Amino acid sequence: DAKTTQPNSMESNEEEPVHLPCNHSTISGTDYIHWYRQLPSQGPEYVIHGLTSNVNNRMASLAIAEDRKSSTLILHRATLRDAAVYYCILGQANAGGTSYGKLTFGQGTILTVHP
Amino acid sequence: DAGITQSPRHKVTETGTPVTLRCHQTENHRYMYWYRQDPGHGLRLIHYSYGVKDTDKGEVSDGYSVSRSKTEDFLLTLESATSSQTSVYFCAISEKEGNQPQHFGDGTRLSIL
Numbered sequence: 001d002a003k004t005t006q007p008n009s010m011e012s013n014e015e016e017p018v019h020l021p022c023n024h025s026t027i028s029g030t031d032y033i034h035w036y037r038q039l040p041s042q043g044p045e046y047v048i049h050g051l052t053s054n055v056n057n058r059m060a061s062l063a064i065a066e067d068r069k070s071s072t073l074i075l076h077r078a079t080l081r082d083a084a085v086y087y088c089i090l091g092q093a094n095a096g097g098t099s100y101g102k103l104t105f106g107q108g109t110i111l112t113v114h115p
Numbered sequence: 116d117a118g119i120t121q122s123p124r125h126k127v128t129e130t131g132t133p134v135t136l137r138c139h140q141t142e143n144h145r146y147m148y149w150y151r152q153d154p155g156h157g158l159r160l161i162h163y164s165y166g167v168k169d170t171d172k173g174e175v176s177d178g179y180s181v182s183r184s185k186t187e188d189f190l191l192t193l194e195s196a197t198s199s200q201t202s203v204y205f206c207a208i209s210e211k212e213g214n215q216p217q218h219f220g221d222g223t224r225l226s227i228l
Contacts, residue, residue, distance in 0.1 A: 033217075036217075041221050042221060042222075043207075043219030043220055043221055044205070044207075044217075044219045045204045045219070046216035046217065046218065049216065067183065080152065087157070102160055102173065103146075103149075103158075103160070103217060104160070104161065104174070105157040105158035105159070107155075107157055108158055
């Protein structure tokens with residue numbers, strides 16, 4: 001199974017941009033790149049996902065390298081509420097080739113935001 | 116927020132007793148998932164369902180069974196709970212197959228003494 005590698009932790013100041021990196025050098029051609037985050041004592045929350053092109057939504061932007069071996073989640077202006085564990089995950093297909101959306105969570109990056 | 120309710124939210128029980136956790140959704144989503152989260156392991160998939168009465172095993176399915184008799188409910192059962200099953204359990208749902216976002220419940224904290 002394709003794996004992702006993320007830094008254990010990162011720090012940012014409030015109202016500054018944050019770039020959270022993720023390496024996925026063994027990604028397959030059909031794997032989507034997903035980002036979730038988990039605030040303390042809550043379930044994971046979907047942030048964004050993409051396949052090849054950069055993606056934007058109200059929460060964040062996802063920049064995907066041309067060779068798809070890495071990606072970066074961008075929070076344009078960090079707030080204290082963005083302090084969470086951020087997970088970069090590859091969407092996997094089952095043996096039959098039909099994805100049931102199974103996600104394999106790694107350890108993620110703990111983001112600390114300073115006032 | 117997606118309409119997902121997990122019950123109970125907290126439970127303490129003894130080794131060897133049966134335990135059933137319930138996940139209820141009001142979104143009419145086809146796909147439902149059970150994960151457990153433990154320190155040092157992140158979230159791991161236990162079982163998932165791709166329709167009524169259609170379920171399959173995940174990464175850590177030993178000691179767990181599931182049932183889905185209707186779209187809105189996905190039950191996770193520990194037939195004979197062990198201390199190693201002490202964990203936080205999360206249910207998730209998604210609307211479509213193929214890399215669609217999953218929406219998670221608030222979790223059930225289960226302690227087995």
